[in-house]
Amino acid sequence: MGAIDQLIGLVRDCVVQVRGTTDNGGDGGFRGSGFFIAQDTVLTCAHVAGDAGDRVTVRWRGRGIDGVVRRASPRAGRSRIAPYPDLALVTVSPQWQHPVVLLDDHLPNSGTTLAVAGHAQNYGSEIVGVDGRFTFGGLNDRMIRLNGDEITPGMSGAPVLDGATGGVCAVTKATRTVHQPAGGGVAVPVRGLRHLLDCTSSRTLWDNHDRYHRCNRRWTNLADRLPPPDGGIDRATERELIATTMRLPADPQPQRHLATYHRIAGPVTPEPQHPLRDYRDVVSELAVLVDPAESLPYPLTYAIDLARVAEPSDVADQLRWWVVRVAARLGLSDQVEATLAHPPDGEPPPPRPTPSVMVCIRPVTRTSSRYRYMIWRYLDETDAPQVAADQRPAPLERVYQRLRELLPDLVEQTAGGEHPTMIEFIVPFELMDEAVDRWPVEPGSSRSIGFGLRHPVVVRALDRFDASPGTGRYWRWERRWGALDGRDMAAALRPLACTERPSPEQMTAMLQPDDALAALLLLPYPVRHPAAKVVLDAGVAEGVPVMVWRRRGCTGAPDRPHDTCRGRQLHVAVRDALRDTRREEVPERVRRIRYTAVIGGDDDHCGNDIVLLWDDPGRRPTGSVLVSPNERRHLHA
Structure with missing residues (x-):
């Protein structure tokens, strides 16, 4: 049995069923698939698991255990369509010793063979394990297009294995879309987790994931037996760099990761489509860029950049040792030695956009007197998660009352750095004169000032x-x-x-x-x-x-x-x-x-x-x- 077949077997053993509960009259019915990505942590789709705080039942190897949705992206409103990233994390009671998939925070290369393992309901009522074989058909917005077998109901939330890297690169979301060949579907890339987690939560999750695979080498050993890419830095070497960078303390200003990315990759490089929460995200984004013709590969340049400022000093030494080893293998030792000896003059990072709280108030119809609202926290072009919404139509005054209650905390939680947080009201013509700037920053306080004076x-x-x-x-x-x-x-x-x-x-x-x-x-x-x-x-x-x-x-x-x-x-x-x-x-x-x-x-x-x-x-x-x-x-x- 080849390495790829063994990897598919490992994927199957991590897959779970996500079911409802019988609490409060629930039917306990089958909802979809999921898979373990860290100890006691299941990744699935938000439209499968539900909202944060919801209770579910997770079945693995024929046994059921209670679970709670800890994180979930906003689900669909009345349209029943789940917005990106449509991901949820479920925590289960710590009763099982279970395997964990090897996550791959990269998009597949064109034409790569992909495998999906999940659950589905057969022609009767039995829930059975199902597999599918696909090829990477490009992107549909930020989604991975799967060309090949049919994605059947119940496979939502199933893991997608990249046959070239041996890691799980995506979460199955949907059946095929318009203009897609018969069969297949779409999947959310693993990097969609960056929209779901802040820096602290992301680091905790990845630490738990990485710890499992340091102690259980079977998956990484099989993945490392796959044919390496032509030239450049292979995944095993990249994992070494990531492991070293994650010994660095978390940057208290994570927005600086994007500025560093621009400085390393150059100003004409396209913006990443997902937030950069930590050092590992920068490594993942730089690793897929085409190496510059007359310069060092971007991950090498980044490692050198980190080594100059890294604390503690032993981490800086590890980064330099990684650079020297990789440079020797790629025939770049002379260039690396010259770069280490003569650091370039630093270029100022591009200015950060002003963070804001965006509020959209939308009438139900053009002539309606009832409205819905949505709120986002905008940090930059790639990081603007939805933080609140109410799709139930309500009179305008009730919407305003709810927004007056929500805004003070949301604005306070949106760190402004050197700039005060902005408030952006996206409204139809008839609402543009609402005196939002005079709404109190601290409702109920006799000394409260209006938002427009502070923001x-x-x-x-x-x-x-x-x-x-x-x-x-x-x-x-x-x-x-x-x-x-x-x-x-x-x-x-x-x-x-x-x-x-x-x-x-x-x-x-x-x-x-x-x-x-x-x-x-x-x-x-x-x-x-x-x-x-x-x-x-x-x-x-x-x-x-x-x-x-x-x-x-x-x-x-x-x-x-x-x-x-x-x-x-x-x-x-x-x-x-x-x-x-x-x-x-x-x-x-x-x-x-x-x-x-x-x-x-x-x-x-x-x-x-x-x-x-x-x-x-x-x-x-x-x-x-x-x-x-x-x-x-x-x-x-």
């Missing part, structure tokens, strides 16, 4: 937020945002006169010729004014990314002077605040206008009611939605 608060256009990349609306938005890059925002300001009443055609004609000229609009009148709706509608449609107005703006009466009116006051305050300001700094400058109003004690100051629409197209929480075999029936019911 930048912006609104964003729901219609544009829903635009898909590649569409005309998204392209115009992205183009105008790009036109602001590096510009002085005061020079980009286009104020409208209080008495201007442009028609939709006039607004469109004004905005189209010059992207940069009309990248920042200032409206003198309040959003409820008929002229404001024309300007906002045209601005959103034509991609204007920044607009400013007052909730109590000038009404534009033609028989009154407007040299000192509220619209003129807003123009002067915004123009002065934005001098020598870049586009990323606008929310903070508007926050300063707000606290200038409080310091001056002027009730009519524009800082008391200023509204900023600030729409960066790069700040979008992402999520893939695919239909699992168990979910499909709900879509056709």
